[in-house]
Structures are given as structure tokens and as C-alpha cells.
Amino acid sequence: MKLAVVFHSASGTTRQLAQAVAAGAATEPGADVCMAEIVGSDIVDGRFQNSTLLQQLSGADAIVFGSPTYMGCVSAQFKAFADATSELWAEQDWADKIAAGFTIGANLSGDQLNTIQYLQVLAGQHGMLWTGLDIPGGFSTKLSDPAKHNRLGAQSGLIAHSADGKVHKTDLLTAYYLGQRVARLAAPSATPGKRNGNARVLCKDPVWYAFNRGGL
Numbered sequence: 001m002k003l004a005v006v007f008h009s010a011s012g013t014t015r016q017l018a019q020a021v022a023a024g025a026a027t028e029p030g031a032d033v034c035m036a037e038i039v040g041s042d043i044v045d046g047r048f049q050n051s052t053l054l055q056q057l058s059g060a061d062a063i064v065f066g067s068p069t070y071m072g073c074v075s076a077q078f079k080a081f082a083d084a085t086s087e088l089w090a091e092q093d094w095a096d097k098i099a100a101g102f103t104i105g106a107n108l109s110g111d112q113l114n115t116i117q118y119l120q121v122l123a124g125q126h127g128m129l130w131t132g133l134d135i136p137g138g139f140s141t142k143l144s145d146p147a148k149h150n151r152l153g154a155q156s157g158l159i160a161h162s163a164d165g166k167v168h169k170t171d172l173l174t175a176y177y178l179g180q181r182v183a184r185l186a187a188p189s190a191t192p193g194k195r196n197g198n199a200r201v202l203c204k205d206p207v208w209y210a211f212n213r214g215g216l
């Protein structure tokens with residue numbers, strides 16, 4: 001199973017989340033995970049021109065989209081990438097791939113949800129199958145989750161917040177979990193509507209990469 005994380009990041013916080021998503025996805029047995037970063041030189045005269053990256057994504061079973069929130073939506077660089085997928089859209093090349101998304105903003109309520117919803121619409125246009133987070137913020141009565149994943153409580157995708165350029169450990173752990181979840185759902189053994197194998201193991205310790213498989 002191949003999973004790609006495609007993202008844009010100017011100052012590195014979205015990149016850290018992307019790395020965490022990829023690391024979480026890599027824990028799924030048989031997962032082949034790649035990071036695809038959208039960079040300025042991919043964009044020529046306002047158009048995203050990196051056809052190699054697009055081909056790479058077409059070969060994936062699951063794609064996780066990541067962008068910083070800029071002015072209440074994805075960054076211009078991410079949007080240039082999204083516009084360039086229109087030829088693939090015409091063929092519905094990405095139909096039935098699993099999709100998910102994440103974003104980060106400097107304000108606690110900095111309109112990040114609109115970014116997630118844009119990513120969800122993008123996935124919908126491609127006929128992809130969107131997956132969010134199955135963690136109800138701090139309100140779970142069934143989960144033992146001392147790390148308090150999904151601290152900001154968004155479930156359509158991961159919303160993170162950083163006021164100082166540092167990424168909160170819990171946001172990284174939630175990104176890691178999102179990667180695990182997407183990889184698990186994209187795995188050939190996945191059964192729709194059922195959790196399989198080692199599903200839904202939350203980290204007990206909010207330390208980056210201190211993944212504890214004895215979770216639940």
C-alpha cells in the first residue's frame with residue numbers, strides 16, 4: 001500500500017506535521033510512504049509544473065494533503081498544485097483513493113476549518129474517500145488518552161496551532177495518529193466500518209515518537 005503526504009510549508013511548521021503524518025503511516029505493515037513537498041520552483045508563471053510529483057501521487061493508494069492556513073484558506077502554492085490536478089480530475093484518476101488533510105495557523109480560531117473544508121472539497125472533486133479523526137477532542141468517555149490527542153477538537157481533519165513557530169507536541173502526536181489511521185484504512189486488509197488489527201492505539205505519553213503500542 002502506497003501513501004503520499006503532499007504539502008506546502010514556508011516556515012516549517014506544516015512540514016513537521018507532514019513528517020509526523022508520514023511517520024505514523026509508516027507504522028502500518030507493508031506501507032510505502034512518501035513525502036511530496038510543493039516548493040516555489042515547482043511554480044512557473046503562476047502554474048504548478050511538477051508533473052513528476054503528480055505522477056507520484058497518481059501511484060498512491062492514499063493521499064494526505066497539508067497546507068498552512070493563509071488568509072483563511074490554503075496557501076497560494078498549495079492552490080497552484082491543486083489547480084494543476086485538474087487534468088487528473090477530468091479522468092477521475094484519483095477516484096477511490098483515501099484522502100485526509102491537515103493545516104496549521106497562528107491564531108487559535110484563525111479560520112483553519114475553512115482550509116480543511118477546502119481540502120475535503122478538493123478530495124471530493126477527485127472522487128476520493130475522505131477520512132477525518134475519530135477522536136472527539138477531550139470528550140471521549142471510552143478512550144484512555146492521557147496525551148489528549150486532537151486538543152483543538154476538529155474532526156474533519158487535523159487542525160494545529162502555533163503562535164511562535166514551534167509545533168505543539170500534541171498536534172504532532174495527533175498528526176502521527178492521523179497518518180496511522182489513513183494507512184490502516186488504505187491497507188488491503190481493511191474492512192469498511194470495522195477496525196482491524198492493532199487499530200486505534202493512542203500514545204499514552206505526549207512525547208514525540210514515543211509511540212506506545214499498549215495504548216488502549
Ligand SMILES: Cc1cc2nc3c(=O)[nH]c(=O)nc-3n(C[C@H](O)[C@H](O)[C@H](O)COP(=O)(O)O)c2cc1C
Nearest residue numbers: 009010011012013014068070071072105106107110
Ligand atoms: C500570508 C500569510 C497568511 C496567514 N493567514 C493566516 C490565517 O488566516 N489564519 C491563521 O491562523 N494563521 C495565518 N497565518 C499564519 C500561518 O498559518 C502560520 O504561521 C503557519 O504555522 C505557517 O505554516 P508553515 O510554517 O508551514 O509555513 C498566515 C501566515 C501568512 C504568511
